Amino acid sequence: MRRILLVLFVSMTLYGCLPHDRLLFIEESHLGLIAKASPDATAPADIDFGYRRSIVTLTPQKKADVGKEREVPLDYDYGELLSVISSFKAKVGWFSDTEIHTYFATGEAATKTGRQAEAIKALVAPPTTPSQ
Amino acid sequence: MMVLLLMSLGGCLSVQWEDKDGVVHSLGLLHYSVVDTESAQVFVHQTLGLDLRLTSFDGGITLGYRKYIAVQPCAEKGCVQKSSQGFFRAEDQVTKGAGLFLRKSLGTELGLNPTSNGLRLGLYKQTLIVGPTFGESNITKIDFYENAPDATTFIRRREQP
Numbered sequence: 001m002r003r004i005l006l007v008l009f010v011s012m013t014l015y016g017c018l019p020h021d022r023l024l025f026i027e028e029s030h031l032g033l034i035a036k037a038s039p040d041a042t043a044p045a046d047i048d049f050g051y052r053r054s055i056v057t058l059t060p061q062k063k064a065d066v067g068k069e070r071e072v073p074l075d076y077d078y079g080e081l082l083s084v085i086s087s088f089k090a091k092v093g094w095f096s097d098t099e100i101h102t103y104f105a106t107g108e109a110a111t112k113t114g115r116q117a118e119a120i121k122a123l124v125a126p127p128t129t130p131s132q
Numbered sequence: 133m134m135v136l137l138l139m140s141l142g143g144c145l146s147v148q149w150e151d152k153d154g155v156v157h158s159l160g161l162l163h164y165s166v167v168d169t170e171s172a173q174v175f176v177h178q179t180l181g182l183d184l185r186l187t188s189f190d191g192g193i194t195l196g197y198r199k200y201i202a203v204q205p206c207a208e209k210g211c212v213q214k215s216s217q218g219f220f221r222a223e224d225q226v227t228k229g230a231g232l233f234l235r236k237s238l239g240t241e242l243g244l245n246p247t248s249n250g251l252r253l254g255l256y257k258q259t260l261i262v263g264p265t266f267g268e269s270n271i272t273k274i275d276f277y278e279n280a281p282d283a284t285t286f287i288r289r290r291e292q293p
Contacts, residue, residue: 033251042206
């Protein structure tokens with residue numbers, strides 16, 4: 001029993017070690033009781049009772065892949081984030097069918113798209129396919 | 133002891149695990165469906181009772197009803213343009229790469245994966261979109277219809293820097 005509990009606890013706390021090497025968008029809703037262990041040992045556990053909705057976007061960061069064997073450019077930005085233009089439209093009900101339209105441009109494509117208002121409109125334009 | 137208690141409370145059981153070849157196997161009281169469109173694969177997995185998932189991407193334990201939907205591009209899933217559905221046993225490739233993932237549950241759930249962790253009682257729904265890595269320059273468009281999965285599209289166009 002102790003071993004099972006230990007495995008569960010370690011798994012929960014490992015959440016904080018997740019390598020966010022990809023762009024992540026998380027939207028979640030909960031009605032009831034929720035309890036989460038914090039990845040930070042100094043922070044208290046998170047317990048909620050009732051309704052809770054959260055939206056989180058995790059943007060990948062430039063990796064410090066410039067090693068010792070290569071010369072680091074003076075303007076190398078270790079903290080640079082991935083450029084993103086995104087749109088998220090969703091109909092997500094508890095008991096109804098879900099419909100999601102999400103569009104995003106990343107990296108150089110986002111930089112190029114961001115320079116033109118028409119390109120942004122084209123990116124986030126709703127689909128021509130009817131939902132029924 | 134705990135597993136036996138949960139099994140008796142649930143009355144029905146399903147288990148999910150990964151093998152060394154990168155295939156996720158599901159066995160138990162479940163229903164699945166796979167719909168391949170021109171650009172996407174829609175995988176729907178529903179369970180009732182005790183659902184034990186020993187997988188890295190969607191690991192956890194649920195006691196109640198659970199629905200999991202994965203929408204991924206054909207380029208990564210290798211669509212065969214053939215839809216299928218069934219009960220009790222399902223197989224799918226290990227989830228990796230970009231995609232749209234939906235989780236809905238009613239009951240008690242212990243999430244043990246990087247994007248859905250903690251203990252929950254009640255109703256829960258999550259929409260997870262996994263995008264590209266830092267160096268990728270592309271435009272992605274996902275249109276998903278749960279009531280008409282055939283109309284789902286997942287278009288990804290790479291842009292040269």
